[in-house]
Amino acid sequence: MELELKSVLEYGVTETTQVLNQGFSDYVVPIHIGLEQLFSMLRFDSIDVSSSRVVIRDGDAVGAALIARRGWSSRLAGMAILPGARGLGVGRWLMKQLVDEARERGDRRMELEVIEQNGPAVSLYQQAGFVILRRLVSYILEEPAGEAHPIDEIDLRVMGRLVNAYGLSDLPWQISGETVTQFGPPYQAYCHEDSYVAISSPESPQVTLRSMLLMPEAQKKNQGGKLLQGLFARFPNKTWRVPAIFPEEFGGLFERVGFEKEELSQVQMVIGLK
Ligand SMILES: CC(C)(COP(=O)(O)OP(=O)(O)OC[C@H]1O[C@@H](n2cnc3c(N)ncnc32)[C@H](O)[C@@H]1OP(=O)(O)O)[C@@H](O)C(=O)NCCC(=O)NCCS
Structure with missing residues (x-):
């Protein structure tokens, strides 16, 4: 399995929303990211398209992650792997790249929020080194x-x-x-x-x-x-x-x-x- 990363700018903004929507198609709560919603996330949440990533496996997109940035902090604002590509280590590989890239660009802290009942995602993030700061209700x-x-x-x-x-x-x-x-x-x-x-x-x-x-x-x-x-x-x-x-x-x-x-x-x- 050969994995590589593309920036959202390289892969295309509309195309990335399609990957995310397929990745969230069976999500705990319904999520559909249209262009309008993406642009309001860029504005309100400081998502940086040039730091956000699409994962390519053997030539095809299999997942994507949106990264927001402010000062020394970054935030994983959304991440999904396509249903057919899960359980193979793609999420783990992507998280490692995202954390390494944040460290390399000089960030001192990375954060995220995840639905408490989303066991696979919570354990993926724990495995990547994230710790729980507090509950959000x-x-x-x-x-x-x-x-x-x-x-x-x-x-x-x-x-x-x-x-x-x-x-x-x-x-x-x-x-x-x-x-x-x-x-x-x-x-x-x-x-x-x-x-x-x-x-x-x-x-x-x-x-x-x-x-x-x-x-x-x-x-x-x-x-x-x-x-x-x-x-x-x-x-x-x-x-x-x-x-x-x-x-x-x-x-x-x-x-x-x-x-x-x-x-x-x-x-x-x-x-x-x-
Ligand atoms: C959560 C998600 C990103 C994991 O991606 P993945 O590529 O399937 O994960 P990996 O195969 O790399 O597994 C890495 C780790 O994640 C956790 N994990 C993944 N699938 C799991 C499952 N079904 N049950 C429990 N833990 C799981 C484990 O800690 C696993 O490590 P391990 O194999 O050593 O136990 C993927 O399931 C997904 O996209 N889900 C839908 C969207 C979503 O929930 N996004 C995150 C919230 S923003």
Whole structure:
């Protein structure tokens, strides 16, 4: 079996999405990456097409991996091997190349999130040297009435800067300050005193929380709960979702305002490369 790597630029962007979609065709949750979705991932998540890779086996593509980069950190943003090529060591080989390439270009840390129940992927990443940093959990809340606490809309870019300055330095990539800074309307950001939340369009029947920041004082005064209650009151009759990119540590806050835990959970994994 002869394996080689091509960059996504070399192999073709549309062609790579086809490989990924075939690789995810039997995935735990439905995933289909169209060009529009890929381009929004490039923008929000800093995916670098020239560091992302397609694996070629005896001339044919058998898998692909998207790599995102920010400073000394990189993130495996998605990886799949075609069903017919699995169990032969291709995934292990690809992971080794991705980690070696990250180290060679000077990255000091690589991270990823993986669905906790996806046993093959979790053990592949553990075998490659990644360790679990924390669990990421998901929640849902249907049509809460909320409470009329005062909330103000702020620029997502301002919230992004605050998350960068005051949020945890190892926050999951997709709720980090850098990601929030890339968001714009129809996404919105709101604050109540020293608590901040970014949300998807509140015009839609389903609204997704995209990031949150609570300053230490805010946590003591239940400002986060008031912020969410104020949001629910301002946008009534919505289904609110917390995707499985939020640390388990935030769960108490969500549960206090009535969110119910959903089954889907992920783990955030990391490897030091220095
Ligand atoms: C997860 C995935 C990438 C593994 O790729 P692969 O080429 O089949 O993996 P390999 O043959 O190189 O196996 C490497 C290691 O992965 C793990 N692994 C792979 N298949 C496994 C299985 N069916 N059960 C348990 N562990 C498995 C093992 O740790 C294995 O090492 P071992 O053979 O020494 O036990 C592949 O199954 C896949 O693409 N799945 C669908 C998409 C997906 O889940 N992507 C990852 C989430 S983003």
